[in-house]
Amino acid sequence: MKNNYKVNSKLVLLFVIACTSFGFSQSTDQLQIKKLYDTALTEGKGYDWLNYLSNQIGGRLSGSIQAQQAVNYTKSQLDSLGVDKVWLQPVMVPKWVRGTPEFAYFETSPGATTNVPICALGGSVPTPPRGIKANIIEVEGIEQLAILGKEKIEGKIVFFNKPMDATQIDTFTAYSNCVDQRYAGALEASKYGAFGVIVRSMNLRLDDYPHTGSMGYGDQVESERIPAAAISTNAAELLSTSLKLNPEIKFFFKQNCKQFNDVESYNVIAEIKGSTTPEEVIVVGGHLDSWDLGDGSHDDGAGCVQSMEVLNLFKKTGYKPKRTIRVVLFMNEENGLRGGNKYAEVAATNNEKHIFALESDSGGFTPRGFTFDSSDKDFEKVLEWKSLFEPYLIHSFKKGFSGADIGPLKKEGLVLAGLRPDSQRYFDHHHAENDTFEHVNRRELQLGAASMASLIYLVDTYGF
CATH class of the missing domain: 3.40.630.10 (Zn peptidases)
Structure with missing residues (x-):
């Protein structure tokens, strides 16, 4: 009976020491963290x-x-x-290097133009010195290119207009789900004969700021690379609506970027x-x-x-x-x-x-x-x-x-x-x-x- 008492006393003492040590550790951590915040x-x-x-x-x-x-x-x-x-x-x-400021507009009829906020995507090749002007075709993602095929894309500017998903509370998830069109859009569109690409900015808000970001051409030879730029979300909305009213809209953009x-x-x-x-x-x-x-x-x-x-x-x-x-x-x-x-x-x-x-x-x-x-x-x-x-x-x-x-x-x-x-x-x-x-x-x-x-x-x- 006495031996059991001694064993139990030791267990209680060890438990108290453990609890005290844990409490001291917690208190030390709390104090140090408070000091860091303060x-x-x-x-x-x-x-x-x-x-x-x-x-x-x-x-x-x-x-x-x-x-x-x-x-x-x-x-x-x-x-x-x-x-x-x-x-x-x-x-x-x-x-x-970005070079001189980019410029863009879309033309609904000869002489009737609307300027568009635009910026070159990082790593893009430039347009020809006088820019590019062509009919435009709208897609909501890279996967639609294969559906449309070369017949409908060749000689045109591809307009990638997949928005960030506003229902995603984690905005980085929304970004990840559509940023492929910015990074790989030009590479993929060039395979179907596109002259260039413009991409809706990766932005949940409707405003007039074009958002740049990196894009790549993989191991594509330089002569096959096409220019890529981003337009603001307001411009993307306006262009998309205008295309529904007039599919024959032409788009012009000019950029002077260069890779050294x-x-x-x-x-x-x-x-x-x-x-x-x-x-x-x-x-x-x-x-x-x-x-x-x-x-x-x-x-x-x-x-x-x-x-x-x-x-x-x-x-x-x-x-x-x-x-x-x-x-x-x-x-x-x-x-x-x-x-x-x-x-x-x-x-x-x-x-x-x-x-x-x-x-x-x-x-x-x-x-x-x-x-x-x-x-x-x-x-x-x-x-x-x-x-x-x-x-x-x-x-x-x-x-x-x-x-x-x-x-x-x-x-x-x-x-x-x-x-x-x-x-x-x-x-x-x-x-x-x-x-x-x-x-x-x-x-x-x-x-x-x-x-x-x-x-x-x-x-x-x-x-x-």
């Missing part, structure tokens, strides 16, 4: 960094002078944080060395390049400064990570993913052990949570941390896509994640002239940075 909202630098990137440098198309200015600026700011190491990683990137040889650019990298297991690397990043129509504030200046802010918050709060925390500002996500591929290649060559990578590339809007590309076991561990984010209204923890730049790192055992802000307004600005600094809210931006820092803190503390 510091981000009162002493954060991200918004000021973004102001400079956007308003003093502007759009940062790969291979441009502005892209190099952004490399120099972000390196200097990371140097100023007093982290352990800052360096540039060379990478060859494509250099595509690859040039050297850089990924910008900075790190705080881990105090106990420095060989284990945690990456956080965004892409430094942007399209040239706006200043790339949401896509992806926001993700870059939020990633830089993670190091700043750790320094300001006095947190000393166990593992190495590395910020990577990737070059050339928009039209080549060269930076992401180069980083993964060098990491593999150096036999670096990455355990976690987090990317912010969905705009600087209010953070709602994270998506994780991981095993079920690792995801179950992540879900244990969810309650720590609920006071900050970060409720959405789901399995899904992480980020394009960190994708090349993927291998078994590595957890990838993406910050997921509210996406309802993102595609109003994505790749368009109105992706500008005044559309980013300081508080929303800093909340995103604090959320990223908090997740990285938890990964650093507990690992996988």
Whole structure:
């Protein structure tokens, strides 16, 4: 009886110690995360960094002078944080130049024309010097080309008019379901003898901003490539209605874009060395390049400064990570993913052990949570941390896509994640002239940075 009492007493004591330890851990985590949020909202630098990137440098198309200015600026700011190491990683990137402003109209009868907001798609060939003018045929997706056949397409301009699905609450799903017409529309239409293509902008809102974005020709010979451009959603609606009234409408567009040889650019990298297991690397990043129509504030200046802010918050709060925390500002996500591929290649060559990578590339809007590309076991561990984010209204923890730049790192055992802000307004600005600094809210931006820092803190503390 006495022995049983001793055993039971020991079990009770162990239980109390376990509960106390768990409570202390929870309390420590809560305090550290609160400190990160408080510091981000009162002493954060991200918004000021973004102001400079956007308003003093502007759009940062790969291979441009502005892209190099952004490399120099972000390196200097990371140097100023007093982290352990800052360096540039060379990478060859494509250099595509838009040229003089594009021009377009449609003609309902000789002399009766309506101008259309238009922009060349990134990577497109130019039109002939005097432009292209031809009858137009409307389709709702690439699959309709085969149905129409060469007889109805040859010698015409193909108008891809598949809209983003407004019923999709996840706007990235809506985008994914129709972006193929932008990327591959010209390649596919050229097989049926089309002279050129115009594409409805990837935008849920009806407005007058044409949205650019990358397109590709695969291994098609240059002489067979046809020009591709995007028109605004309002213009797409008007053109579609006009075609129903008059199928003989002619469309004219002119663009002067040009592809040059690859040039050297850089990924910008900075790190705080881990105090106990420095060989284990945690990456956080965004892409430094942007399209040239706006200043790339949401896509992806926001993700870059939020990633830089993670190091700043750790320094300001006095947190000393166990593992190495590395910020990577990737070059050339928009039209080549060269930076992401180069980083993964060098990491593999150096036999670096990455355990976690987090990317912010969905705009600087209010953070709602994270998506994780991981095993079920690792995801179950992540879900244990969810309650720590609920006071900050970060409720959405789901399995899904992480980020394009960190994708090349993927291998078994590595957890990838993406910050997921509210996406309802993102595609109003994505790749368009109105992706500008005044559309980013300081508080929303800093909340995103604090959320990223908090997740990285938890990964650093507990690992996988």
